[in-house]
Amino acid sequence: MNKEYLKVKENDLENVARDFSKLLKNFSNQNERSCIVFLQGDLGAGKTTFVKKLAKILEIKENVISPTFVLRKDYGNIIHVDGYRFEKEEEGKILSLDKELQDKGKIILIEWPERFAKAINLKPDFILEFTYLNNEERNMSIKST
Ligand SMILES: Nc1ncnc2c1ncn2[C@@H]1O[C@H](COP(=O)(O)OP(=O)(O)OP(=O)(O)O)[C@@H](O)[C@H]1O
Ligand SMILES: [Mg+2]
Numbered sequence: 001m002n003k004e005y006l007k008v009k010e011n012d013l014e015n016v017a018r019d020f021s022k023l024l025k026n027f028s029n030q031n032e033r034s035c036i037v038f039l040q041g042d043l044g045a046g047k048t049t050f051v052k053k054l055a056k057i058l059e060i061k062e063n064v065i066s067p068t069f070v071l072r073k074d075y076g077n078i079i080h081v082d083g084y085r086f087e088k089e090e091e092g093k094i095l096s097l098d099k100e101l102q103d104k105g106k107i108i109l110i111e112w113p114e115r116f117a118k119a120i121n122l123k124p125d126f127i128l129e130f131t132y133l134n135n136e137e138r139n140m141s142i143k144s145t
Contacts, residue, residue: 001142001143001144002141002142002143003019003141003142003143004139004140004141005139005140005141005142006139007133007137007138007139008137008138008139008140009136009137010046010049010136013046013049013050013053014053014056014057016050016053016140016142017050017053017054017056017057018057019142020054020126020128020142021054021057021058023126023142023144024107027125027126028104028105031104031125032104033101033102033103033104034079034100034101034102034103034104034105034106034107034108035106035107035108035125035126036101036108036110036122036123036124036125036126037107037108037109037110037124037125037126037127037128038110038113038117038124038126038127038128039051039109039110039111039113039128039130040113040114040127040128040129040130041129041130041131041132041138042130042132044132045130045131045132045138046130046132046138046140047111047128047130048064048066048067048111050128050130050140051064051078051080051109052064054078054109055075055078058076058077058078060075060076060078062075062076064080066082067080067081067082067111068082068084068085068111069085071083071085071094071095072095077105077106077107078106078107078109079097079100079106079107079108079109080109080111081095081097081108081109081110081111082110082111082112083110083111083112083113083114083115083116083117084111084112084115086112086115086116089115089116089118089119090116090119091116092115092116092117092119092120092122093119093120095116095120097120097122110122110124123145124145125144125145126142126143126144126145127141127142127143127145128140128141128142128143129141129143
């Protein structure tokens with residue numbers, strides 16, 4: 001499956017997040033483990049902004065912040081991870097995600113997975129790609145693997 005969303009404005013992101021939340025629901029109905037989501041795209045492409053919208057759709061009350069400096073932040077069923085600051089792939093081990101990988105219904109959303117995911121053997125169930133177009137618009141794609 002590959003869905004494309006073109007010229008997405010920040011205000012439209014909520015619709016994309018709602019679409020994606022349905023895919024997440026199907027996934028958790030069909031799998032006895034957590035769902036791993038890679039968020040790919042350059043600095044400022046909109047990865048964190050998307051997680052905020054998704055958290056809203058999933059009715060998470062807490063305020064979502066960028067995990068760039070905390071590396072990992074948990075909100076209800078969401079685990080939001082950012083590999084940007086890792087210098088070596090092995091540093092991904094400090095995230096200690098092993099336990100949660102088995103948790104049905106958990107969603108592990110990962111920014112900058114290319115910096116560490118291989119070293120801890122994380123494979124995505126979905127890849128979301130964000131492409132900067134201009135100040136207000138992004139292209140997006142959702143692939144299931
Ligand atoms: N259509 C859009 N989608 C997403 N963000 C947008 C859009 N239009 C404008 N923006 C703005 O672009 C910025 C995106 O920043 P965000 O922190 O989400 O990026 P990021 O991909 O997480 O970057 P980083 O890799 O640095 O963590 C925000 O300031 C947001 O308000
Ligand atoms: Mg970010």
